Amino acid sequence: MAQVMSQTESWTIGRLLTWTTDYLKQHGSDSPRLDAEVLLAKARGCKRIELYTAFDAVADDTTRTAFRELVRRRALGEPVAYLVGQREFFSLSFRVTPDVLIPRPETESLVVRLLDLGKTFADSSHGVRIADVGTGSGIIAVCAAKHIKQAAITAIDCSAAALAIAHQNAVDHKVADQIEFVNSDLFASVKTENRYQLIASNPPYVSQAEFDTLPPTVRDFEPRGALVAGSHGTEVIERLIVQSADRLESGGWLLIEVSPMIELTVNELISKQQTYKPAPTIKDTAGHLRIVQARKC
Numbered sequence: 546m547a548q549v550m551s552q553t554e555s556w557t558i559g560r561l562l563t564w565t566t567d568y569l570k571q572h573g574s575d576s577p578r579l580d581a582e583v584l585l586a587k588a589r590g591c592k593r594i595e596l597y598t599a600f601d602a603v604a605d606d607t608t609r610t611a612f613r614e615l616v617r618r619r620a621l622g623e624p625v626a627y628l629v630g631q632r633e634f635f636s637l638s639f640r641v642t643p644d645v646l647i648p649r650p651e652t653e654s655l656v657v658r659l660l661d662l663g664k665t666f667a668d669s670s671h672g673v674r675i676a677d678v679g680t681g682s683g684i685i686a687v688c689a690a691k692h693i694k695q696a697a698i699t700a701i702d703c704s705a706a707a708l709a710i711a712h713q714n715a716v717d718h719k720v721a722d723q724i725e726f727v728n729s730d731l732f733a734s735v736k737t738e739n740r741y742q743l744i745a746s747n748p749p750y751v752s753q754a755e756f757d758t759l760p761p762t763v764r765d766f767e768p769r770g771a772l773v774a775g776s777h778g779t780e781v782i783e784r785l786i787v788q789s790a791d792r793l794e795s796g797g798w799l800l801i802e803v804s805p806m807i808e809l810t811v812n813e814l815i816s817k818q819q820t821y822k823p824a825p826t827i828k829d830t831a832g833h834l835r836i837v838q839a840r841k842c
Contacts, residue, residue: 556609559600561585565616572620580625581616587629588612622762634684637691639714644706645682646771652747654829655802655836656688659745662798666742667695676701676739676792678731678746678785681771683711683724685745690720698724701735704770731781732788744789747802752778755804778807783814786839790820793841801837808834815839 554560562581569577586593588611589604604612615628626632626647631640634648635656641647659675666673672695677686680700689696700715702708708726715721727735751772756764763772774781782801789799799821803811808826815821820841827836 555603557600558585558589558596558602558604561604561609561612562596562600565612568616569619573622574619580619583625583629584615584619585612588615622765624762624766627766635688637684637688637718639682639684639687640710640717641682642706642710643766644704644768645710646747646767648682648684651829651831651833651835652684652802654827655745655747655800656685658800658827658836658838659685659689659743660692662743662800663689663693663696667693671695672697673743674739674741675699675743675745676732676735676741678744678789679703679748679771679781680711680726681707681747683714685747686711686724687714687718687720689745690715690723691718694723696723699727699735699739699741700724701727701729701731703728703730704768707768707771731785732792735792739792740794741792742794742797743800744793744797745800746785748781748785749774750778750782750802750804750807752776755806777810778804779810779814782807782811786811786814786818786821790818790841795841797841799839799841802835803837805833805835808837811837 565581566578569580574580582593582596586596589608618628624647626641627643631638632648635653663673675689675696675698677700680686680702683700686698686700690698700711705728708728712726715724729735749772753776756773812823815823821839822842824838826834829835
């Protein structure tokens with residue numbers, strides 16, 4: 546790329562985007578044009594939409610140098626979200642680093658259900674207590690706090706580095722006063738007296754065999770501990786189901802994002818706990834069974 550970009554013909558914004566789109570396509574990107582635009586906006590220090598009115602502008606040396614390095618790393622598989630340090634989720638911008646999973650559209654289905662239930666509890670009791678187990682970048686906790694002003698949320702993660710990112714996202718969106726951040730393996734270090742009306746989780750649910758087949762852009766860059774649950778993919782979820790039964794108030798809900806491949810197994814695990822009344826699994830926007838839910842009797 547350095548050799549090509551050193552040619553005498555001027556490297557305008559438009560030319561950079563065209564060349565880089567082809568380059569990233571050759572290196573396996575599923576969205577080469579989008580990647581090129583996001584990375585160039587980062588290198589140029591502008592909004593992506595501003596590129597559209599600057600196609601004929603010549604990129605300065607500083608921009609080209611920064612862009613070249615970003616494109617090099619993207620071609621090696623590094624996710625765009627880590628390269629630019631943020632990802633949009635539920636119409637909000639969240640900071641992300643390699644310490645946290647990159648937010649995915651599937652989790653929006655979990656947030657929608659959580660908000661629907663949370664507003665019902667808030668309207669009836671003037672407040673709702675929510676636990677976000679395995680908060681990662683904090684997207685579930687922050688979205689809940691942003692949309693339910695009466696919510697008091699406990700954001701839990703076993704990674705202190707992830708909790709730091711989640712806390713910063715809460716500060717960025719001005720909801721940190723609604724959220725308590727707890728460094729804990731599930732509920733192990735959460736105050737024993739804490740009880741919740743809603744528990745939501747996007748836990749590790751990938752089996753070791755699945756992990757080995759994941760695309761390199763996921764397998765080689767995203768935190769393994771936030772992806773892999775064990776040999777079956779249900780190990781963390783099974784513990785979560787048991788512990789949540791003791792933490793939910795009567796009539797409270799447990800919501801868990803899962804892989805469609807283990808949805809049936811997870812519902813069987815819930816059925817073994819007589820404290821729960823199973824409910825239909827919610828499909829994500831792609832039509833896959835994604836959000837397992839159960840209500841405490």
